[in-house]
Every structure is written in structure tokens, then in C-alpha cells.
Amino acid sequence: MRVRSLMDPYSLLGLERDAQEPAIREAWRKAAKGAHPDTGGDADTFARLQVAYDLLRDPVRRRIFDDTGYDPELADPKDLEGVKLLERLVNDVILDEREPGSFDPVSAMRRSLSDDIVKNRIHILELERHRNRVRQHIDRLGGKSGSDVLGSMLRARSETIADAIRKTERQIEMIEHAYQMLEGYRYELQVELQMAAQVRDEAAE
Structure with a gap:
């Protein structure tokens, strides 16, 4: 039974990202009732619902998913290592004082x-x-x-x-x-901001 594919547990259960435990439990019960194999539902769908429910109930797994888009228990280890490397670079972008649109962070x-x-x-x-x-x-x-x-x-x-x-x-x-x-990522530059940033960089030299 394959349940390891990338998915969004919030979308799967029809929840907002700030949903609390009661709402999560109610959404899972409602979705699982119709998807359970014993009532004619699809086994793979039910398994995905269970994974989503387990993830959102675990505060550590949920926080990691919210921050990275990956479930630490189900994601490919290579993806998690890649996320760690990219996280450092994202922090560098956030701390960069240049105006968004004046440089290409990607x-x-x-x-x-x-x-x-x-x-x-x-x-x-x-x-x-x-x-x-x-x-x-x-x-x-x-x-x-x-x-x-x-x-x-x-x-x-x-x-x-x-x-x-x-x-x-x-x-x-x-x-x-x-x-x-x-x-696959593209970043849209604002030509005016980019030119202004180049002028500042040249002046600083």
C-alpha cells in the first residue's frame, strides 16, 4: 500500500493550516467514514487519510511539514538533506538587505x-x-x-x-x-530595482 507520495495533509482533510486538534479529529472522522475499505471505500485513499491525520496530530512532524513541506517520517532522506541545505540559503536571502525584485535569490x-x-x-x-x-x-x-x-x-x-x-x-x-x-523555479526581477541596485553596488566600489 503506497502512502509515501508527497501530499498536503491540510488539503486532503479539508482543513485550514491553523486547525486545532478537535477540528482535525472531526475532519478525519468525516473523511475516513466514507473512505474505509469495510464500507466500500478505497484502501489507498484511507491510508493517505490516516497518514495525514497522524502527521497533523504530531506537533513535531507538523511543525517540520509546515516549515519545509516534507514529513520527516515519510520523505526521502535525500529530500530532507536537501531541505537542510536550502534552509541555510533561504535564511541568507531573508537577511539580504537588497530590495526584493532587485536580485534573483534562486x-x-x-x-x-x-x-x-x-x-x-x-x-x-x-x-x-x-x-x-x-x-x-x-x-x-x-x-x-x-x-x-x-x-x-x-x-x-x-x-x-x-x-x-x-x-x-x-x-x-x-x-x-x-x-x-x-x-523549475523562476524569479521575476523588477528592472528598475535591479538597475538601482547595480548603481548602488558600483558606487560602493
């Missing part, structure tokens, strides 16, 4: 994510150089009978660097996913 978010990808890729190159040097030391280190303290330390360091590389590669994947989440 393009700014894309540039920021692209810059982060480049920085992480450069970081991976640096880590790989370090790991190669450690490997060369291991290859040149003569064997020792008994406890091989130096060899063990170098091999442990090599594995630590490998873990850091994997972690950075995972971070790049998350940033790329956040970038994909911005696809």
Missing part, C-alpha cells in the same frame, strides 16, 4: 551550491594527495618483527583519509540533490 542559491560543490571537489583532490603520500610511506617502510606500530599508524591514517573522502563525496551528492530541487 540564481544566488544555485551559485552558492555550485561553489560548495567545487570546494568539496578540491577538498577531495587534497585528501587523495595526502592518502597517496601515506601509501608511498607504507610501501617504503621496511617490515619489523613483532608489533608493527608505525605500519599500523600509517594504515589507520590512510583509512581515516579514505573515510573523509567518502564523506565528502556524500556531501557533494547531497548538494547536487539540493541543486536539483531548485529546478
Whole structure:
């Protein structure tokens, strides 16, 4: 039974976003009565109603949904990671003192994510150089009978660097996913405000 698709629990139950517990419970009972499989209703519809009801009754899940549009229990983990990255960028937009319409915040978010990808890729190159040097030391280190303290330390360091590389590669994947989440958005600029902002920026230089 598929209930994990993106949905709006408020629309599904016919509720306003400020609905309180009694209204939520009443709306669910009314909707579920006709959708219950035992009374000839559709099982998938009933399951979605149940998910919506459970989400809105849980204050933590509801708050996260209200803030991000995602249910933390049902959303794809990649989407939640992407939301975390985008949340920081949205905060930057909110704190930007420029007039709305004088700059494109979506393009700014894309540039920021692209810059982060480049920085992480450069970081991976640096880590790989370090790991190669450690490997060369291991290859040149003569064997020792008994406890091989130096060899063990170098091999442990090599594995630590490998873990850091994997972690950075995972971070790049998350940033790329956040970038994909911005696809389809357009931002309408007001030409007059944009020109005024450019004049101010040039004057400041």
C-alpha cells in the first residue's frame, strides 16, 4: 500500500493550516467514514487519510511539514538533506538587505551550491594527495618483527583519509540533490530595482 507520495495533509482533510486538534479529529472522522475499505471505500485513499491525520496530530512532524513541506517520517532522506541545505540559503536571502525584485535569490542559491560543490571537489583532490603520500610511506617502510606500530599508524591514517573522502563525496551528492530541487523555479526581477541596485553596488566600489 503506497502512502509515501508527497501530499498536503491540510488539503486532503479539508482543513485550514491553523486547525486545532478537535477540528482535525472531526475532519478525519468525516473523511475516513466514507473512505474505509469495510464500507466500500478505497484502501489507498484511507491510508493517505490516516497518514495525514497522524502527521497533523504530531506537533513535531507538523511543525517540520509546515516549515519545509516534507514529513520527516515519510520523505526521502535525500529530500530532507536537501531541505537542510536550502534552509541555510533561504535564511541568507531573508537577511539580504537588497530590495526584493532587485536580485534573483534562486540564481544566488544555485551559485552558492555550485561553489560548495567545487570546494568539496578540491577538498577531495587534497585528501587523495595526502592518502597517496601515506601509501608511498607504507610501501617504503621496511617490515619489523613483532608489533608493527608505525605500519599500523600509517594504515589507520590512510583509512581515516579514505573515510573523509567518502564523506565528502556524500556531501557533494547531497548538494547536487539540493541543486536539483531548485529546478523549475523562476524569479521575476523588477528592472528598475535591479538597475538601482547595480548603481548602488558600483558606487560602493
